[in-house]
Amino acid sequence: MVNAFSCLVKRKVTEEHPVRSEEIERLGAEIKREIDARFGKSLAIRELDAGSDNAAEIEVNNLSNAIYDVERFGITFVASPRHADLLLVTGAVTHNMEIAVKKTYDAMPSPKFVVAVGDDACDGGIYKGTYAVIGGVDKVLPVDLKIPGNPPAPKDILAGLLALMRNEK
């Protein structure tokens, strides 16, 4: 029998994780405050690979593992661009992905934000000026923030999201 009272007196069924990072906890708490204030308590992100080497995807995926577990802070990754507040784009935009990138952005309701994750997404990286890519994400979409790195670590991505929210008045 579970009721409100039993939740208060019973011991937790979850265990504490051995790898706890104070830096992440502090970042997370600040992000949660910003999300509560500006995004009505939840920030819905649609991740989009525009032509990356998959390292950045792995790091974005890692944000959902039990160590970061960013859902605690009000960040959710959504399947449909129609549900998204923010588009998190990785990789330089390839010609083969151009249409899909534009369609994904167009499907998002306004207001919407775009964040470029990783060196290639920021300015085309090592693919700058070559035949297969158009360039960084800002060549195709209006970019609100760039998070450099090869690839940026999960905490860099979190710090970037915090910076975005602090800049949006």
Next chain:
Amino acid sequence: MTPSSHEDTASRAIREILGDEAPGRAARGPGGEWYVPVEESGFDRAIRELAARKFVLISLFGTEGFAQESRFSLLYVFERKEGILVLVRAVADGRATSIATIFPSASWPERECRDGFGIEFAGAFDTRRLLLHEPYQKDFHPLKKEFANAPVATNDDVPAAEEYQFRAMTGEGVYQVAVGPVHAGIIEPGHFRFSVIGETVFNLEIRMFYTHRGIEKLAEGKLPGDCVKVAEAVSGDESVANAVAFCMAVERISGITVPDRAWFIRTILAELERCCSHLGDQAGMLTDVAFALGASQFSVLREEVFRKNAELTGSRFLRGMTCIGGVTRDIPKDRLADLAEFVGQLKKRFRVGLSIVLSTPSVIDRFSTTGVVKRELLRPLNITGPVARASGGRIDVRLDHPYGVYDRFVPSHTPLDDGDVLARFTVKAQEFLDSLDLIERLIAAIPEGAVLSTEPVRDGYALALVESARGQNLCWVKIKDGKIDRYKVRTASYCNWLAIEHAVPGNILADFPVINKSMNLSYAGTDM
């Protein structure tokens, strides 16, 4: 690494196929591979002879300015245990003959050569575009030297008649499900076209190359040392494997001897990379059957390995360590001792996670008999890595063509025969533990000494094969006037993607994600 001097399977095959002319025509490359020029008249026979001798076509690619007599040459790379043979065929006025009906693993590479060099293959059963999707101009062939690697104009408006044609499946109650290129999860882009009756998939056609970034052209004209970064960008989670393959090819060309300690460090990093990859697969498979408790066991361990990678090398993806002649930095003794202790802990905790999974009947029920890859597909499609080893294939580059220190530190394998998701899960679990054992043994035996050779790079060409987490990765490098003239790279994913088209039919649509994850194929490593 010196190739053994006894007659290997490749040189015996050459002697039997070419007869008395063989000694004068075949030349041995620095990686131990044999190059055999074939004329148009003897080509068909050579191909049939190789098929009869159970050789596997592991790569086929074009190159410009390789032979005196023609502008373009095609290199057909055939492999068997202990031997690699490269047929070299001149391309006259942009035409060649398709061998895809004899070696199905030639179909994609032939389409690739058509996109890259404009070579037409007579008798091909599939002539659709591969690398360059419809927006690219028809007469654009980026791998020809006459095209500079510069931005190109594309057609924004492709007429309906020119759009990519998927195989049409018709019949009562048949419907198509089109998925991608943008998928629901956080995953790379690709398009899957399922033909479904009720819940059961009876055909799957995949379309890839959305993330085609022109890696091979990007390498051209670069100094070999600057090209390591390009190799690391082929596929993020195979950074070490592709960088080692590239450096190995350059070292073979130049006759550079890599110090022993450097090979030990490279191998430790390569095995760490395998651990990261396999942990991600275990977590992903469990996520896709909605068993979050099991998945979190492995994703947490993986995060800890990523952090350990960063401690050791400054990069969570182990980037920037491998370089031509060895490694850029040494790893001090105390760091290695710390790693050995970490590996011991990892083993214990991994076994805890594994026992949770294996004692959960609902997981076993979803994994078992799902997405079977049949053994008879292995050779025609050149299926490789854990996918092959879960379907009875006894193949592993580390054992078949040992490089670095793998002749002394031999992986121990137990291939399985079932070929389903459960077999792939189990094989990867065993390989993970085996990699940890290897790392412990390497740390215990690591010699002192330098980690970098500064011998100069020379001109020439060579082939290199390595075993990445996903299987056999190949690269062929040609250096001319001190710069990269051709960098051909082919990852294990490129081969294994076609296995999924055969593994999915007969399963329900809802099992596709777990089948896909059990193979864990890199889109970036395929598209390049």
